[in-house]
Amino acid sequence: MTVESIEQDVRRLVAIEDIRQLKARYFRCVDFRLWDEFADLFTDDLIVDFAESTSSPRGKQEFLASVARHFETGYSVHHGHVPEIDILDETTATAIWPMYDRVESPAGSGYVSHEGWGHYTETYRRCDDGRWRICRSRLSRIERHELPKQETGVTS
Numbered sequence: 001m002t003v004e005s006i007e008q009d010v011r012r013l014v015a016i017e018d019i020r021q022l023k024a025r026y027f028r029c030v031d032f033r034l035w036d037e038f039a040d041l042f043t044d045d046l047i048v049d050f051a052e053s054t055s056s057p058r059g060k061q062e063f064l065a066s067v068a069r070h071f072e073t074g075y076s077v078h079h080g081h082v083p084e085i086d087i088l089d090e091t092t093a094t095a096i097w098p099m100y101d102r103v104e105s106p107a108g109s110g111y112v113s114h115e116g117w118g119h120y121t122e123t124y125r126r127c128d129d130g131r132w133r134i135c136r137s138r139l140s141r142i143e144r145h146e147l148p149k150q151e152t153g154v155t156s
Contacts (some may be wrong), residue, residue, distance in 0.1 A: 016085045018132050019093055019124055026134070027078040035068050043125055043135040050139040074105040074113070080120065091126040099139075104147065116144035 022041060029038035039060075046060035080097040087093045097120040105111035118141035125135045 012087050015087045015093060015126075015132070019085050019095060020083065022124070022132050022134070023080050023083065023095075023097060023120075023122075027080060030067065030071060030078055031076050033068075033071060035064070038067070039064050041134055043127065043133045045135060047136045049137070070111060071103075073109055074103065074111070076101065076103045093124040093126075093132065095122050095124070096120070097122070102147075113147040114144055115147060116141050118142045118144075 025037065026041055028034070029041065042060050042063075044060055046063060048058060048063045079100045081099070083095045083097045085093060085095040098117070099120055100115070100117045102115040103111070104113045118139060121138045121140065122134055123136035124132045126132050
């Protein structure tokens with residue numbers, strides 16, 4: 001082991017932790033509706049593929065508007081677990097995140113309450129400010145179950 005290889009390992013581990021924190025902020029911002037902070041988690045050329053969701057926006061602005069509209073009312077909880085993160089080079093990384101979500105939408109909102117699980121497959125880019133951001137995100141669901149009305153604690 002050389003000093004150079006140790007420094008390289010440390011840079012890789014720091015990048016992995018930065019990406020873990022990025023995804024943790026993603027989940028927190030959605031659940032707490034922190035839209036300005038949420039918007040800063042993505043590159044301007046973001047490409048999204050959430051085919052199983054209620055809408056499938058492709059670009060950043062369309063995605064941000066869709067998420068804000070969908071989660072404007074009701075409650076949600078999003079979890080990501082045990083990611084497989086690969087640092088490809090100094091500015092590019094990929095990850096697969098097993099996920100679980102539960103979304104409770106109020107009656108009349110036009111959205112269906114559900115719980116589900118699956119995987120996010122993402123690509124990240126380290127930007128000029130040194131921060132990692134999501135530049136591609138695909139959600140592949142394994143299951144998505146509509147929640148019966150009596151199971152959704154949402155009244156407003």
